[in-house]
Amino acid sequence: MNVRIETKAPEFLNDFGDVVRLFYGDAPVRESGEADLVLVHTVENTDNVQTDIWSDGEHTASAETVIGNVHPLEVKRLRKRGGKRALYLLLKERTGLVLPWGGLTGIRPTRLYYEGLEEGLSEAESMSRLTDLFDVAPDRADLLREIADMQRGILHPEKDEFDLYIGIPFCTTRCSYCSFASGEIGNGKLVTPYVTALIREIELTGKMMSERGLRVRAAYIGGGTPTAIPCDDLRSIIDAAQTAFPNAKEWTVEAGRPDTITEEKLKMLLSRNITRISVNPQTFCDVTLKHIGRAHNGEDTVRAYELARSLGFDDINMDLIAALPGEDTEIFNRTLDKVIELSPDSVTVHTLAIKRSSRLHEQMHVLKTVPEQVTRVGADEMINTARRRLTEAGWHPYYLYRQKYMAGNLENVGYAKPGKACLYNIGNMEETASVLALGAGAITKWLFDREKHAAAKGVDVDALRFANLQLRIERAPNVRNIEQYIDRIDEMVARKRAVIFPED
Numbered sequence: 001m002n003v004r005i006e007t008k009a010p011e012f013l014n015d016f017g018d019v020v021r022l023f024y025g026d027a028p029v030r031e032s033g034e035a036d037l038v039l040v041h042t043v044e045n046t047d048n049v050q051t052d053i054w055s056d057g058e059h060t061a062s063a064e065t066v067i068g069n070v071h072p073l074e075v076k077r078l079r080k081r082g083g084k085r086a087l088y089l090l091l092k093e094r095t096g097l098v099l100p101w102g103g104l105t106g107i108r109p110t111r112l113y114y115e116g117l118e119e120g121l122s123e124a125e126s127m128s129r130l131t132d133l134f135d136v137a138p139d140r141a142d143l144l145r146e147i148a149d150m151q152r153g154i155l156h157p158e159k160d161e162f163d164l165y166i167g168i169p170f171c172t173t174r175c176s177y178c179s180f181a182s183g184e185i186g187n188g189k190l191v192t193p194y195v196t197a198l199i200r201e202i203e204l205t206g207k208m209m210s211e212r213g214l215r216v217r218a219a220y221i222g223g224g225t226p227t228a229i230p231c232d233d234l235r236s237i238i239d240a241a242q243t244a245f246p247n248a249k250e251w252t253v254e255a256g257r258p259d260t261i262t263e264e265k266l267k268m269l270l271s272r273n274i275t276r277i278s279v280n281p282q283t284f285c286d287v288t289l290k291h292i293g294r295a296h297n298g299e300d301t302v303r304a305y306e307l308a309r310s311l312g313f314d315d316i317n318m319d320l321i322a323a324l325p326g327e328d329t330e331i332f333n334r335t336l337d338k339v340i341e342l343s344p345d346s347v348t349v350h351t352l353a354i355k356r357s358s359r360l361h362e363q364m365h366v367l368k369t370v371p372e373q374v375t376r377v378g379a380d381e382m383i384n385t386a387r388r389r390l391t392e393a394g395w396h397p398y399y400l401y402r403q404k405y406m407a408g409n410l411e412n413v414g415y416a417k418p419g420k421a422c423l424y425n426i427g428n429m430e431e432t433a434s435v436l437a438l439g440a441g442a443i444t445k446w447l448f449d450r451e452k453h454a455a456a457k458g459v460d461v462d463a464l465r466f467a468n469l470q471l472r473i474e475r476a477p478n479v480r481n482i483e484q485y486i487d488r489i490d491e492m493v494a495r496k497r498a499v500i501f502p503e504d
């Protein structure tokens with residue numbers, strides 16, 4: 001379906017497009033031209049009240065927003081929120097769809113829950129605002145409350161602390177749904193020069209942070225699949241990182257692919273005091289694993305997991321994906337059966353997100369070489385089943401995020417047993433920790449004191465009274481291309497210095 005939006009507020013066109021995609025998937029949204037659906041937006045303003053009105057020619061919906069005498073930046077936020085809310089109400093009436101997250105299009109719903117608490121609302125009042133203003137389902141609002149309970153006391157690092165991400169963008173095979181900056185390891189010719197470049201970036205940034213008295217809190221080596229590279233190379237990276245960034249409270253290595261996990265690599269990780277690893281089945285259905293391009297089967301996952309346990313790892317995560325092609329609730333439940341039997345320390349339940357540019361999108365919708373996904377209702381049933389069964393078995397939700405193009409407009413949730421919540425995941429997903437990110441495609445995100453950062457940028461400090469203005473976060477991305485990354489390490493370090501220490 002093609003959708004045309006006619007609005008007097010074109011600055012919010014992309015935001016309105018996000019609302020359309022809640023109901024119509026990856027439907028193209030445009031300002032002009034032929035379209036299957038035309039949505040017309042008008043605005044009326046009286047006595048500090050903005051009324052947004054949307055029509056599709058058959059249905060009409062409106063929403064009132066009290067603007068009041070507030071800062072212009074807050075006015076813009078309220079105007080956008082009012083326009084999105086009215087459009088959501090129109091499309092809900094038009095389609096009859098009931099969405100678990102209502103009209104929310106952002107990736108971090110917990111932020112809105114915390115925003116209410118910061119404004120002095122009680123937990124119940126903050127949940128009510130989510131359900132009343134944004135039409136969030138009560139069970140999802142309650143999920144946010146549970147997550148906030150798990151994050152209590154560990155949400156914010158100390159002021160001189162940061163988290164560290166190191167990316168190793170190699171895999172044995174590329175999953176058909178993958179959108180990360182990674183590729184198949186192939187003949188391995190890029191591994192050695194990449195490791196050399198990465199160690200240089202580690203050493204230079206480690207010196208930079210040490211000079212300013214900043215220290216690492218939690219470190220995460222991801223990818224790609226870090227264990228896809230030779231053991232000696234991975235050891236060299238870890239040694240360099242632990243020298244440059246000593247005394248982290250937590251070290252995670254995303255072992256990920258069971259077919260890359262060996263006793264040699266696990267013993268090496270233990271010798272380096274790696275505190276947490278992931279062994280990711282995604283599913284225990286071997287047919288599905290072939291559909292999505294994984295080079296292992298369910299038994300490989302069990303073998304790798306049991307080997308890690310036998311060697312002494314006491315903090316192991318498993319990733320699952322709901323709504324994989326061809327899977328129904330029965331198949332998904334069999335995967336949950338196996339996970340509960342194995343009893344890892346944490347379980348992350350993802351909802352499959354398929355971008356138009358992915359190989360899986362082409363396989364499903366163009367070539368039709370793999371089965372379709374379950375319906376919205378089926379995906380929701382999977383996610384709800386996972387929450388119920390994992391909670392009953394002793395895991396509790398501790399972080400959540402959402403992505404575009406997710407099946408059923410659902411969510412990704414990390415569950416952990418008591419004391420096993422991952423510090424890095426919380427700090428990164430909630431954006432409460434600065435993240436120094438190294439490696440090809442890695443994006444450094446640095447948090448600043450709002451007033452000091454605004455003054456440096458020449459921004460009106462009064463504007464900083466309002467939440468979610470993004471003035472407190474600056475980003476420094478590394479180039480995604482591996483060859484370019486290898487050749488431009490000094491530039492990557494300079495980018496970080498310019499963002500983290502703008503006064504230099």
